[in-house]
Amino acid sequence: MRGGTIFCGAIAAMLAGAMSLPAQAESLLDYVGQCVPFARAASGIQIFGDAWTWWDQAEGRYQRGDTPKVGAVMAFAKQSRLPLGHVAVVSRIVDGRVLMLTHANWSRQNGERGHAEQDVTVYDVSDDNDWSEVRVWYRDSDGLGSTTYRVNGFIYPDRKTKAARELTGKQPDYVGALIDAYR
Structure with a gap:
């Protein structure tokens, strides 16, 4: 199944007051959980x-x-494949229709x-080149998933807010991102 059903939402009471990742995550990339606390952190x-x-x-x-x-959050709309929506953080801009996101709770890793x-390819497939519809790299298909997702837009952090240091890798695969998007 390509672009499978994604379940992403808040971890209710346990993280309601949390301002950062749960203590068991030593680094942003060690995190396992929902997209909301990850995007917030x-x-x-x-x-x-x-x-x-x-x-x-x-x-x-x-x-x-x-x-x-x-550093902006891409806010995915609620839709059948995303019943609770999804939020992800822009880590790199590759070109006018391709960017990279860092997010949690999208692809399966080790069956879960x-x-x-980090630095996941996203391709703008909207007719107006306005990022209102995208396709996202999906580990299970080792490429862009076949599903088109609606996006509400980008939420920009305050100027005083700093993105996490692991938001992007030292050597993201720009060429791979372009190949995935334009093949």
Whole structure:
């Protein structure tokens, strides 16, 4: 199954007041869990609740837009394959239609979901080149998944907020990202 059903939301009461990753995660990339606490820790954007609610919650609190910027949160819309939405942090901009995300709880690793993934390829497939529809690299298919996902837009962190140091790798595979997107 390519682009399988993704379940991503908040870890209810346990993490409701958390401002960072759970203590068992020594580094951002060691994290295993839901996308929401991961995106909050990676971006510094302090929004809580299911991923699909982030876009509306950001209104009036954070700048929002349709232009990707490193450190911004890409807010995926609630849809059949993403019943709780999804949030991921922009780690690199490759070209006008390709970027890289760092996120958690997307692909399966060792047969389980929840793991963090760094510098994952995302391809803008929207007709207007506005990042409203994307395809995301999916480990199970070792390439871009076949599903197109709707995106509300990008939530930008405050200027004083710093993204996590492991947001991007030292040598991301730009060429691989372009090949995945344009083949």
